[in-house]
Amino acid sequence: MSGSGVTDERGVSRRGLIGGSAAVAGVAAGAFAAGRASAADGAARSGSDDAFAFRGPHQAGITTPAQDRLHFAAFDVTTSSRAQLVALLKAWTRAADRMTRGLPAGEVGPTEGPATVPPDDTGEAIGLPSSGLTITVGFGPSLFRDAAGRDRFGLADRQPTALRPLPHFPGDALDPQRSGGDLCVQACADDPQVAVHAIRNLARIGFGTVAVRWSQLGFGRTSTTSTQQSTPRNLFGFKDGTANIKAEEKDAVAEHVWVGADDDPGAGWLAGGSYLVARRINMTIEVWDRQPLGDQEAFVGRTKDTGAPLSGGHEFSGPDFSMPGSDGPVIPRDAHVRVVHPDLNGGARMLRRGYNFVDGSDPLGGLDAGLFFVAFVRDPDTHFVPIQLRMAKVDALMEYLKVTGSALFAVPPGIGPGEYVGQALFERT
């Protein structure tokens, strides 16, 4: 076990607590901030020197190579002042821009300010590298029109057509305390402490304007968003995300992820953005673990070992849905891979960025565990709702799933120089 050693760190601000890893920042964008811990500080368990710019044509954290850890939070806006809401988004933009560079949330920092005022950063990320942090902000339907139909912020006429609460799906057992929200922030990083630090500081900055409605930690990514990443496993023990849209598939990203300029004439501000679907999917893993291997593979439609379709080949081989087996097709009609396959869903694909979660235990002696499903799509009405409906009705996996949280957010496009996140929604041109 290695470490950066015990040293006197006085005067060596933001360095050396946990050194950077030896990871190569091959596709990292954005400048490296001064003062951040560097790889030379020693080997580390987690974290990295990767840095992804908060500003750009699209928000980061969508096609960015999926980081290992997630902290996701949904917020209720507790003010009815549009000016306060805009001020919050400006403050979040400043802080997010800094934190994604590995800097403290505020300009003074966690330890440098006067003793008489609270620090403008909470301090638990002192010395941690940028760790590939991305911060992605979204707007929920209730920001435009709340449950009582009120247009609190004068935004109702700009609500995107597709931005409305998801329908109730068969199998949904939603906890309202884990669903919905006026705003969301997805923080992904290679070090969970960096992701938690980001959410915590945005919540701190928002005190008096927003309150956390729900939040979710994810410890293991279940998707790949780059051909440079290998496919991880979900808590069913299967590879997950093999057929995911990868950032390198430029045409597919343009077709299935980003909202087009003409998609929704009433919500032109969303062009270049996306929709974020969040679903907290509990898995009854204790029951799953007692199913024979052959049944598990039949439910999924892939082998557990390599992830190849049951029709043969390797992980990335296309499934042959017509290949006969001993009793019907070799990939059963209710197999997950068949039910959600684009060929059987009008060609619709999603960019998924889900994470495994375990949130303690349930009252029955099982683990409160599963998949926090996150997907980015161009239009939930064509790219999520029909597929989810089909899955809820047909998919063999549904017997082992219970959806306990659900939310939909419109993710505004990227933030240009001098802009704040979501500016085009608030400032009509």
Place this chain on the structure above:
Amino acid sequence: MSGSGVTDERGVSRRGLIGGSAAVAGVAAGAFAAGRASAADGAARSGSDDAFAFRGPHQAGITTPAQDRLHFAAFDVTTSSRAQLVALLKAWTRAADRMTRGLPAGEVGPTEGPATVPPDDTGEAIGLPSSGLTITVGFGPSLFRDAAGRDRFGLADRQPTALRPLPHFPGDALDPQRSGGDLCVQACADDPQVAVHAIRNLARIGFGTVAVRWSQLGFGRTSTTSTQQSTPRNLFGFKDGTANIKAEEKDAVAEHVWVGADDDPGAGWLAGGSYLVARRINMTIEVWDRQPLGDQEAFVGRTKDTGAPLSGGHEFSGPDFSMPGSDGPVIPRDAHVRVVHPDLNGGARMLRRGYNFVDGSDPLGGLDAGLFFVAFVRDPDTHFVPIQLRMAKVDALMEYLKVTGSALFAVPPGIGPGEYVGQALFERT
């Protein structure tokens, strides 16, 4: 961003999913298992090739250099059969021995067995390296005598004197669903998926004999147990564990951590073991974040920046409790560092292995966050209870803490060749 690449992994069992890190296994003990992912597979975000033997004179996971991630579970024994309980401990020993080597929980593995039976490993750790996994087993007071006073397993006459439920401390707001337990398993690893996999498979193996009572994930270690580790930060943003017992302090470990052969004549089986104190300590971080820096430092008694005592020096300088300040001593009388200091507590020290946690949000719009405190002590009556009482009554930090879970376990000594964990308790010699 690097990755091990997308390859056809058929036939390359347990390799390449996520490659090993470049971490140096400087103090790793135990043989490296064949077939494990190796550092040559590519850079990884987490995980490592560190391996710590499950067998040895003491259980691993105590003086082992603290890993980055935790999954801790407490179990209720649901049978009253002593034979079943012993069979479980034997099965857990076999599985733990394997998993700490980076092998599947069972001999057949997650994908190699016949299609007609459930796999003997759940599969989500396929390809992940051993990641420094340690598995530490403990016995709660209720294993010896349950809440109704029943001696279910014929163990009551061997109950250690100090193994009884912790007293109620001022400030405790305990949730019974997060407290107690007949058995506990602490799984620590550098990759959370490896720690979760270990707990999940032990729970699976225990189906019908035990049920999970509560479980807790921790994402950031808050202690160092080796002088080779740098001091991490808790969610107050302060360095935590500076004065912790380090494995290299052999005399201190012998004096304060391991139960001596003559400590408890009625419980000789515990010699070479320890007591594990677990406390789930919620921090009201939103309130903390609004306190001036000077107040935060006065509450802790150290600077936020370097962790030096307020009396000066560097992180590892001894605090000078008599040094005068502008208003009383420079380290206030209620400062945490003073209240818990060994000099003021009869010299008692603990070996702490705590972790930061965030478990979503609370109903008030705050994060359900804090410190999952774990400490190993030779005797809770001298090394924990008096210090906790003093802290609960005096410590300035208590205003920002709420203890929501609590448990005490006796941790049997290490497991010799051919033995099972806790064997000396069950087999009288």
